[in-house]
Amino acid sequence: STFTNEFLCAIMKSRNTMRTKKMKICLTEAMKFIKELEQEKQQLTEYEDRYCKVSYREGEPVSVSDYDYAETREKIDGLDMRVLAVRSALAKANCTVMADEKFTIAEALVYLAQLQKKREQLEFLSRQRQLSRRITENGTLEYTKCTYDVAKAAADLADVRRGINRIQMAIDRANLTNYIEV
Numbered sequence: 572s573t574f575t576n577e578f579l580c581a582i583m584k585s586r587n588t589m590r591t592k593k594m595k596i597c598l599t600e601a602m603k604f605i606k607e608l609e610q611e612k613q614q615l616t617e618y619e620d621r622y623c624k625v626s627y628r629e630g631e632p633v634s635v636s637d638y639d640y641a642e643t644r645e646k647i648d649g650l651d652m653r654v655l656a657v658r659s660a661l662a663k664a665n666c667t668v669m670a671d672e673k674f675t676i677a678e679a680l681v682y683l684a685q686l687q688k689k690r691e692q693l694e695f696l697s698r699q700r701q702l703s704r705r706i707t708e709n710g711t712l713e714y715t716k717c718t719y720d721v722a723k724a725a726a727d728l729a730d731v732r733r734g735i736n737r738i739q740m741a742i743d744r745a746n747l748t749n750y751i752e753v
Contacts, residue, residue, distance in 0.1 A: 594753060598668070598676075598746040601661050601753060605654055612650045619643050660751040668749045671741040679742050686735045693728035697721060 596604065622638040662677075670679035701721045704714045 595750050596753060597748065597750050598661060598664055599743075601657050601751055602746070604753070605657050605661075608650050608654050608657070612647055612654075615643060615647055615650070657753045660753050664749060664751050668745055670738070670745040674738075674741075676742060676745050679738050679745075683735065683738050683742070686731055686738065690728065690731045690735060693724055693731055696724040697728045699724075 619638065622636050623640070625634045625636050627633050665677040665680070666675055668676050670676045674682060696719065699717050699721055702714065702716045704712055707713050
């Protein structure tokens with residue numbers, strides 16, 4: 572289709588432009604650069620939303636707007652291509668750069684999410700009382716005993732928290748010390 576051909580041409584144009592203007596940045600800078608590009612796109616979109624129409628009253632001349640559909644679309648498409656290029660380079664780096672001796676950055680991010688879920692459950696388990704009692708409505712004493720060692724859950728929680736800190740620091744270090752060309 573025409574749209575697909577135009578999109579592919581824009582990608583190729585963007586890649587050719589980027590090949591001549593490559594810069595080397597660390598992965599953290601790449602993430603911040605993506606945010607800046609997304610903010611720039613958001614501003615263009617908001618501008619477009621505000622100025623893509625003009626209102627006028629019957630019998631009055633139509634106001635002239637400096638909004639240009641083709642120019643705005645071209646700028647937004649250019650930003651999208653730049654974001655695509657940086658995200659692609661970042662994704663490739665995440666799959667190849669080692670965060671620590673065991674995990675690539677991508678694997679470390681998955682592992683971090685798993686540890687955070689594990690931490691949530693261990694926080695719940697470690698807040699329980701090993702043995703509790705209460706008096707029921709009919710005056711009988713009822714005991715509730717955990718079928719696991721609450722102290723062990725608390726110790727495991729401390730280990731998981733240390734693991735989360737360690738993997739977060741490894742990811743941060745890898746993001747600051749590894750570079751990509753964009």
